[in-house]
Amino acid sequence: MSDFRTLQKNSRKECDGAKVSVCIMGDVATQFLAQAVKGYGYECNLNLNITDIDYNQIDMQTMDADSELYESKSDYVLIYMSAEKLYEKFCHTDISLRDKFAEMQVEYIKEVHNRINSNVNSKILQFNFIEINDGVFGSYSNKVPVSFVFQIKKLNYLLNEYTVTAKNVFIIDLSSLAVKYGYDFILNEKYFYSAKMALSIEILPHVAKSVIDVIKAVSGSIKKCVILDLDNTLWGGVIGDDGLGGIQIGELGAGHAFSDFQAYFLELKKRGIILAVCSKNNEDTAKEPFNSHPEMVLKLSDIAVFVANWEDKASNIKYIKETLNLGYDSFVFIDDNPFERNLVKSVLPDVTVPDMPEDPALYLSYIRSLNLFETASYSSEDISRTEQYQAEIGRKSLEASYSNIDDYLQSLEMQAEAKAFDEFHYSRIAQLTQRSNQFNLRTIRYTEADIEKISKDDNYLTIYFTLKDKFGDHGLISVVIMKKVDNETLFIDTWLMSCRVLKRGMEEFIVNKMIDIAKKNGYKTVQGEYIKTPKNAMVEKIYSKLGFHDNGDNSYTADVNAFINNKTLIKEI
């Protein structure tokens, strides 16, 4: 999040976004708050016209029909009554009246709102109160109705109760910000005593975000759908490789973090947010945990659109968007993989794509902190929204909607290495042959000792591949073992690849390299074979797609000298 200085600079810039007018008044000084709100608005492409009223003018401004407040006819009136000033009032209240202090204050707030409502047609944004403990009774104050702590908590409650029916009043939840950041962070005493400011420079951007989030929601800009990745996002591990028993979900260890993350999305679904799935998987594999894993919190019935295939995610999100008939700006896309996130950001810039922390333990608190799901209404219809959408969608099948992603791939500056097996990589290579299930043509498992033997045997040509791009290094991601059949013919004994790097030109690069190496070693023909397993359907036709002749019976041949290289944007290093 930008700091206050940045927001202050923003506040002086021209903004060509939607115009919104806000009148700010408080019983403390609000100049910095006004700058922060305007500057944060700039970052959300809102062109804010702010009328900042001098401090402590709330009564005068609301009672005078010709006041700046009413002259401004602002879309929003932001009212900041501070806990600090409230405490001064409390101290001046006779002890015999203190048990009714909260009722008196909420009546006062209602009166201020009524004055505004009878003069202008503005929406009212009201800060609630930071529940400070004044240190007079300590924790015992919670048992004493005449204490400040007791009354300020009651006031926040009464304020909520009042706004349930006050349709044009929206609470800005300063109290929750205080729970998150703490009062020591919020109040700078020197600002307060020298300039009557109750918000520190450090908290101002967060307060400004709360205000702008509410303004955006009230003006209709809300998130309606969350698109979820599966592997390492909703559960730990890769279902296609680790299997039902191997993924992490449930009460045990890291699984707990994923369960809580799922529970959060289930809560969102219950309040009307649509959930969709977008996963690089076979559909059957992807659905298996939803159908059969006892610890899954989300069920298939919670998901309005379920897309699992091997197309790029931007195309799949486009499909989800068209199916639900929502704007891109109402989507949030959650994925642990930076490559997928950057692809979606680059192809579909209106989709909100949070940069997830690497540690799954932090997923939930990070997403919560973004406050992506601010809303300005809630009704009983929201509860059944998913079912409504599911009924509409029916069994509409996926028509792939390809988007041109070459420009994006080009911008990644991908570089690959292709090398014969060496002793430093035996263990990684053996591990890949044991773990890879999906992109694995023959699924032959090898131990480290096997790999060492093969790499020293003249009857074999071995290649491992690494890939890196400008965002980082994927490491060793593919293994090829070619076996000499006779002086003219090589047979591809093993070809496997990590699914993380699928569909970005790596498959093409690898096949080109196989043919190139065969040619350099004097071979004329390369033979490939596909052995079907329950998990490797995705590579069934890969040889013929990449230029081999289909001989039938899952056998394929390439003529080394006539082979036309596949197009790829990956450079060899």
Place this chain on the structure above:
Amino acid sequence: MTKSEVMEKIKEILNDLFDDDFDVTESTVADDIDGWDSLAHLQVISAMESGFNIHFTLGEINNFANVGEMADSILKHLG
């Protein structure tokens, strides 16, 4: 830190805060610098406090006659 080192850092902080490359001497006062009004003064104080990792007292912050006095106070807090 010597006083000249403190003055050098004060100049850096003020230049950054007011987005300009102006000279700062011990006799510089707020009126000499475009934008240094009473509101901006709070940011000057904050920036000095975090820049030098010190805390001024409430009594000090509105009573610096010039930048030189602020530098003296910073030196005192640095100990």
